[in-house]
Ligand SMILES: Nc1nc2c(ncn2[C@@H]2O[C@H](COP(=O)(O)OP(=O)(O)O)[C@@H](O)[C@H]2O)c(=O)[nH]1
């Protein structure tokens with residue numbers, strides 16, 4: 001069984017090294033680490049390569065675009081995603097993979113609210129996330145607690161059945177909608193930490209865009 005860890009990065013030199021160091025490469029699996037870099041202006045690529053990751057440059061902008069490119073390059077049976085900002089517990093990856101296999105799941109989304117560290121998410125982001133998640137639940141009937149989590153563990157073979165259209169931040173909520181519609185999915189609580197380095201997300205703009213996206217997807221069937 002091969003595991004591909006796919007990490008999008010844009011100027012994450014302050015944290016990418018820590019993220020890669022934290023991934024325990026449990027020898028019962030084969031490992032591949034793919035960093036999809038949006039042409040960072042700092043030392044992100046150099047650090048990632050020095051830690052043994054395969055670095056792909058994706059100059060086209062967008063979080064979703066980076067994942068589409070990374071997924072096409074990944075060769076593992078199971079794909080694990082997380083941010084390059086060291087907010088997600090990379091050290092839990094093997095346990096989460098074990099859990100997926102043991103419970104015969106297709107997709108796990110890691111949920112950040114139950115175990116969140118103090119200060120890891122500002123109040124505006126928390127409220128914004130709650131609004132987005134509630135809207136998603138109402139529009140799509142998907143009972144999740146955290147629609148914006150960027151840490152997922154899923155079987156690569158389901159990708160061909162996920163119709164994910166967004167190239168931007170809505171990619172995160174859209175992949176969950178698609179997965180929950182068609183596959184055996186579960187949310188698992190994880191610890192979420194405070195970010196190092198600059199936030200790429202623009203709270204109001206991306207928040208609104210993510211909200212609008214849900215309505216577009218629902219009523220225009222994108
Ligand atoms: N390749 C690439 N990575 C991106 C882009 N935008 C954001 N990222 C990365 O995607 C991850 C999520 O972005 P982040 O700013 O942490 O968003 P947040 O967690 O929602 O606040 C981080 O590792 C970013 O470096 C992009 O346009 N291209």
Ligand SMILES: [Mg+2]
Pocket residue numbers: 083085087195
């Ligand atoms: Mg982040």
